[in-house]
Amino acid sequence: MRLSRPDPFIGLAAACSILILAFILLPLVEMITQPTMGEMTATLQDSDVRRAVGLSLGTAATAGVIALLLGTPFAYLLARRNFPGKKLVESAVDLPIMIPHPVIGIALLSLAGKNHWIGRAMGEAGIRLMGTYTGIVAVMLFVGLPFFINAAKAGFEAVPERMEKVGRSLGASPAGAFFRITLPLTWRSMVVGVIMCMARAISEFGAIVIVAYHPMVAPVMIYERFTAFGLKYSQPVAVWLILVCLLLFVLLRLFARPAKEIR
């Protein structure tokens, strides 16, 4: 857009945009640039830190894979079928975004406790949420699912149903049409969905801290070091977490490169 004399309205909009970008980027840049190289290497040599970042990535990846396996069929149904109450179901999927994080932790624990038959059944099967890897994954799945399902659903909606119909008329079963037509055209959306789900999962703190203070994921460790030792000591961990996540997401984004145009 080329304006010979900037309109005051456009000028105001541009000023707001710059303000917001600065608000987002300045603290991050400040935090990343504050720790010295020495502090960074020292932190990396701390096995507790490595374990926490590794646990964050591992649990988030587990949640991402579960979301992919269970969420894909669900997203497909939402994209392809109309049924009474569909709007309600879609709102239910978005609920985890709205609920305050500690409430999520408490809600999951109340279902998994001894006072609920599901909790008792889980206990008999040897599944515990409190203070376990499983518990962390459960929380992460809960908060990450809406992001995966919405991304996958948007991907499916972008594939014209007529393509599947043509596939069926050529002899493909519903599953055949899905795997030979729809999936090759939407797997990028699903990778993006998994990335968003994992990003949300890694960033979760409020619900995880209620379900599992230990084993310690990176955000809980950052919080612990901040409360116990102060800002300076928590920064390098935070920077490592951000760097590892950024690297991972850049790699995945590259992997899911240019989506082909779908007609």
Add this chain to the structure above:
Amino acid sequence: MIRISNLSVNLPGFSLKDIDLHVEPGQFFVLLGPTGAGKTLILESIAGLLPVDSGQIQVHGRDVTNLPPEKRGIGIVYQNSALFPHLNVRANIEFGLRYGKGDSKESRQRFDMLVGTLGLKRLLARSPLHLSGGEQQRVALARALVVDPRILLLDEPLSALDPNFREEIRDILKHLHQETGIAILMVTHDFGEARFLGQQITVIHQGRLQQTGTADEIFRRPTAPFVARFVGMHNIYAAEFVGPMARLGANTLRLESPVSPGSGHVAFRPEDVALFNGSMNSDYREDEEGNTLSGSVIALQHQGVFSDVRIQSEDLQIRAITPTSRVVQMNLSPGEPIQCRITPQNLHVMV
């Protein structure tokens, strides 16, 4: 061959009612109707892509009403070709070969025949995203025909194409039909296409079949006012029949043969209206066979060789299409008195 009986489909805001169709083996059958008439729905019901509420679909005497689409052996080609963008042209065409009769020597021969007939040889390695509309539609036809379906359904296959491609694909369709002898059921809103391709035509309107017949029958003898308007009859009036006469408001027209008394419609084509005025007395003879209506010109539009003349005669508005040279000869202009003559043979009676 393909027999559809009492087919009904109910969707929110739209329904098909009591559709009966019969496509003979090797026949090119055309469903003709305006956009929104339910033509695509009928095709999708036949192909099993849409659940039907009642009725029966038979293919070769076998009831397929409750079979899934992949078990019916019915091919479909949509208006926008719906090629798979992640597969090249060859893979698109071969998509169906792993199912049903499978990848046999016979199917290879059919592949070669179709690729040759449709001129796709040099396109096989290309992505469908880089094809013209006409090329895409040719690939879609090959993809549907290579699996040797019992019948091919065509959903407005020419409408999305540029005019020059349209003619090309239309000719290809006719050629393919003659070459393969496959039965084809095509839907279109274009009477010209229907007339060129269709051996049998059914006109559909608001989810109901209006009239079935050959192109000539539909064109010359429409049986319902909607069909008459659709094939360009334009002058359609409610009428009371009294013996050999039809009363249209204040005017009375003589019919070719008597009709049983009652009410109905009378229609005639604008090109069948002959115009006369005072200056043309030389070739107008009162005693000539015909119905003469007096009125005045209300509008006049030159459209090249022909002119569109609107005439008010009593309470009737008549549209006439007349050679422009004649309009100039008669020195016609709005407000001038004029006489219209319509011979009884050109009057279509619908009761």
